[in-house]
Amino acid sequence: MFDKILISRCFLGEKVRYNSEVIALKHPLLTLWQQQNRFIAICPEIAGGLSVPREPAEQNQVNGEILTCTGVNVTKQFNVGAQQSLALCQQHHIRFALLKESSPSCGSTLIYDGTFANKKIAGQGVTSQLLTQAGIQVFSENTIEALATLLDK
Ligand code: SF4
Structure with a gap:
């Protein structure tokens, strides 16, 4: 049976990003994996109760803590979204996730530094961190080929 992959909903062109922007990830592997019905999609921030925009x-x-640009504390919503993402992985026996880099939820190697100065630092988003701690390997749009080498083994 094919490995399922947890995927960021925004990669599939869904209108879930904070600014309502639709940016689908275009990659032949994504098309293939979609045809193979591998994806279980989630937007952790929407799952945690936040809205668009x-x-x-x-x-x-x-x-x-996770704070918005006007200082609203949304740590709880981010944690709920992370827990729901992990629950989905456990439900579907998922070992791999493909999540959007640099997001405060989904970033797997980079996040913004908390100053809203458009500065990235090494780190993981809340959901990526929880999944990693649970033994799920998290990949991004930059490491999609590496994920392909690990599937179905
Ligand atoms: S939380 Fe993740 S899935 Fe949702 S819009 Fe941000 S990067 Fe995409």
Whole structure:
């Protein structure tokens, strides 16, 4: 049986991003995996109760809280979304996730530094971190080929 992959809903062209922008990920592997019915899609921030559009949010590097650009604390919603993502993985026996890089939820190697100065630092978003801790390997649009080498083994 094919490995299922947890995927960020925004990669599939769904209108879930904070600014309502639709940016589908175009890649032949994505098309193939869609045809193979591998994807289980989630937007952790929507799953956590946030809406579209919403204010951009970043993780404060001092206390770990997730704050919007006007200072609203959305840590709880981000944590709920992460838990729901993990629950989906467990339900579908998912070992791999393909999530949007640099997002405060989905980023797997980079996140914004919490100052809203458009500065990225090494780090993981809330959902990526929880999945990684649970043994799920998280990939991004930059490492999609690496994911392909691991499937169905
Ligand atoms: S939380 Fe993840 S799935 Fe949702 S819009 Fe942001 S990057 Fe995409």
